[in-house]
Amino acid sequence: MKLYIISNRLPVKAVHRDGAYLFTRSEGGLATGLHALHTRYEKHWIGWPGVDVETDEDRRSIREELAKMNFHPIFLTPEQIANYYEGYSNSTIWPLCHYFFAFTRYRKDFWEAYRKVNALFCEEILRRIEPDDIVWVQDYQLMLLPGLLREHRPALRIGYFHHIPFPSYELFRILPERAEILRGVLGADLVAFHTHDYMRHFIGTAERVLHIDFRLDETQIGNRCVRVDALPMGIDYAAFHGISSNAGAQPLIAKTREQFGDRKLILSVDRLDYSKGILHRLRGFGSFLERYPEYRGQATLAMVIVPSRDRVNSYADLKTEIDKEIGAINGRYSTMEWTPVRYFYHGFSFEELAAMYYVADVALVTPLRDGMNLVAKEYVAVKNDNPGVLILSEMAGAAVELADALPINPNDTEQIAAAIHRALTMPVEEQLRRIERMQAVVSTQTVNKWAADFMKELADVCRRNEAVRRK
Numbered sequence: 001m002k003l004y005i006i007s008n009r010l011p012v013k014a015v016h017r018d019g020a021y022l023f024t025r026s027e028g029g030l031a032t033g034l035h036a037l038h039t040r041y042e043k044h045w046i047g048w049p050g051v052d053v054e055t056d057e058d059r060r061s062i063r064e065e066l067a068k069m070n071f072h073p074i075f076l077t078p079e080q081i082a083n084y085y086e087g088y089s090n091s092t093i094w095p096l097c098h099y100f101f102a103f104t105r106y107r108k109d110f111w112e113a114y115r116k117v118n119a120l121f122c123e124e125i126l127r128r129i130e131p132d133d134i135v136w137v138q139d140y141q142l143m144l145l146p147g148l149l150r151e152h153r154p155a156l157r158i159g160y161f162h163h164i165p166f167p168s169y170e171l172f173r174i175l176p177e178r179a180e181i182l183r184g185v186l187g188a189d190l191v192a193f194h195t196h197d198y199m200r201h202f203i204g205t206a207e208r209v210l211h212i213d214f215r216l217d218e219t220q221i222g223n224r225c226v227r228v229d230a231l232p233m234g235i236d237y238a239a240f241h242g243i244s245s246n247a248g249a250q251p252l253i254a255k256t257r258e259q260f261g262d263r264k265l266i267l268s269v270d271r272l273d274y275s276k277g278i279l280h281r282l283r284g285f286g287s288f289l290e291r292y293p294e295y296r297g298q299a300t301l302a303m304v305i306v307p308s309r310d311r312v313n314s315y316a317d318l319k320t321e322i323d324k325e326i327g328a329i330n331g332r333y334s335t336m337e338w339t340p341v342r343y344f345y346h347g348f349s350f351e352e353l354a355a356m357y358y359v360a361d362v363a364l365v366t367p368l369r370d371g372m373n374l375v376a377k378e379y380v381a382v383k384n385d386n387p388g389v390l391i392l393s394e395m396a397g398a399a400v401e402l403a404d405a406l407p408i409n410p411n412d413t414e415q416i417a418a419a420i421h422r423a424l425t426m427p428v429e430e431q432l433r434r435i436e437r438m439q440a441v442v443s444t445q446t447v448n449k450w451a452a453d454f455m456k457e458l459a460d461v462c463r464r465n466e467a468v469r470r471k
């Protein structure tokens with residue numbers, strides 16, 4: 001029995017360098033989290049390898065390399081990348097689900113491409129699967145896929161996980177294709193979200209748009225039951241928690257410490273995305289330096305921003321704004337010895353990143369909306385016997401579980417400034433106490449537990465549906 005994980009992006013991406021293809025890790029919570037997943041099933045993964053590949057020869061060689069890892073690529077044309085990925089996925093659904101209603105673009109060619117690419121994934125899956133395999137579809141780029149698969153294989157076991165927020169009915173109803181999208185998702189046997197709020201929004205929206213009824217967390221579509229649940233995704237806790245004894249990371253921890261000296265280190269890590277509240281965070285840090293001048297020269301904000309979706313206008317514009325804001329803060333406060341904001345516009349290796357988490361006195365996580373935010377969990381996990389404070393936006397899914405973080409509303413610059421000050425002056429015992437309590441949660445709700453819970457519930461719904469079909 002095989003488990004097919006289906007996501008827009010594979011957990012590795014092919015990068016063309018010096019006439020050859022190299023494979024590197026993909027960015028983003030979904031790929032990072034799910035890649036670490038261990039399961040008793042033979043795990044296969046279908047998705048886009050992240051590049052536009054021109055020749056059949058190159059496609060063949062990429063396919064062969066990926067097959068060694070049980071990864072199976074879906075190649076997209078430049079037009080599909082523009083209209084399905086940058087278009088409908090990231091200029092229509094993404095902004096809408098993150099409450100950036102004004103950024104949402106409605107174009108027929110985006111929608112057509114979205115339908116076509118979902119159908120392309122469907123064909124590839126149908127070519128590969130056997131009747132007792134399980135298909136687990138991931139995220140908003142593939143919301144039509146469960147429905148398409150269901151049309152062809154009524155008895156197939158299909159799960160769907162939505163990794164980003166699901167907005168309230170008032171917002172989702174704006175989408176012209178709302179009914180098709182919801183019907184697509186309901187092709188799955190189990191549909192899950194990170195939080196109860198997203199789940200509640202989904203149920204309310206489906207009831208009102210499709211005129212169906214839910215009984216608590218279930219609805220009946222024909223003779224099939226569809227269950228909806230909230231299952232918060234976790235991380236590979238052991239990998240992060242063991243970082244201080246990881247031989248590869250030890251010299252990096254020492255180097256990071258040396259780099260930042262005795263100064264307090266405030267760290268943030270995200271993809272470049274308007275939903276992450278990067279400008280709000282910078283303004284909050286600027287205000288902190290303004291209000292607490294004793295910290296000038298004493299605290300550094302290290303911002304790791306991983307390039308993302310840079311051909312979508314709203315992302316490219318944001319990059320310019322961030323550069324400007326950092327320039328303004330650094331221009332105003334820098335001294336010969338100190339740069340207030342250290343800005344890295346590129347990714348880091350797992351060990352480098354974990355070393356930064358380990359050394360950082362504060363993690364500043366300020367999304368305006370975020371499905372979950374695994375960075376918050378990674379920071380908590382890395383801490384061992386060393387203190388640290390997590391400042392976390394109330395708008396991140398992770399805030400539901402991480403009650404011992406310092407909560408902030410990212411729209412409140414003054415609150416961010418005050419939270420940084422509180423974090424930097426918090427007694428060590430309190431820091432350790434809070435971290436310990438959060439670790440109790442993060443070490444229990446790991447990525448493997450999350451997946452096992454999902455699979456168990458999926459099996460349960462499928463068993464019931466099968467019994468009904470047999471009658």
Ligand code: G6P
Binds near residue numbers: 028029163
């Ligand atoms: C978020 C989404 C993922 C996505 C990731 C990276 O975590 O939930 O589905 O893969 O961002 O975005 P990208 O557009 O680079 O795949």
